[in-house]
Amino acid sequence: MIRVLVADDHAVVRQGLRTYLELQEDVKVVAEAADGEETVAAAERSAPDVVLLDLAMPRLDGVAALAQLRERAPAARVIVLTSFGEDDRLFAALRAGAAGFLLKDTEPPDIVRAIRSAHAGHSPLSPATATRVVEELTRGGRPRAADLLTPRELDVLRLIARGRSNKRIALELGVAEKTVKTHVGHVLSKLGLSDRTQAALYAVREGLDSRS
Secondary structure (H helix, E strand, C coil), X not given: CEEEEEECCCHHHHHHHHHHHCCCCCEEEEEEECCHHHHHHHHHHHCCCEEEEECCCCCCCHHHHHHHHXXXXXXXXXXXXXXXXXXXXXXXXXXXXXXXXXXXXXXXXXXXXXXXXXXXCCCCECHHHHHHHHHHHCCCCCCCHHHHCCHHHHHHHHHHHCCCCHHHHHHHHCCCHHHHHHHHHHHHHHHCCCCHHHXXXXXXXXXXXXXX
């Protein structure tokens, strides 16, 4: 059973999501929150697997809430709910560790698929959101890894560029090999790459293979 926390400042949105999600055999809504502070508190209390997080919320916005969620509910995978008018927050949320992005007009079945995908360790992006992100980041060339990846994902990308295996990366970073595999998957997904070879070439072009 996938435990979900729904965080949005509009009650009608929360109720709509809860109603649909509770129709799924493998999804359970364990909590709701109407602002960022409630979201963090609810995540600590209910230990969700996935958080559906609105970016524009009172008291503590989604980006700030994301940063606190990483510290106080690190096991939760966060899918950001966004609109096209919040592009600046999109990039900040990526750096803060968001696992995925959905537009608020995403169809309910696609939201369920995204929840399952995030729970499985992937990074779901609605097609329109992915296109918008890439368009913004590639104005002057290609996407910048620093705009898309978390600090730990950047560490993993640098070590991929140096030819390290997942096992070696795990040893160097002091984490489990399974964790490294998850980070590699996020790197490939966020950068739109298909394999480690492409990731290594990308890192070299970005100058991320430096040992300094």
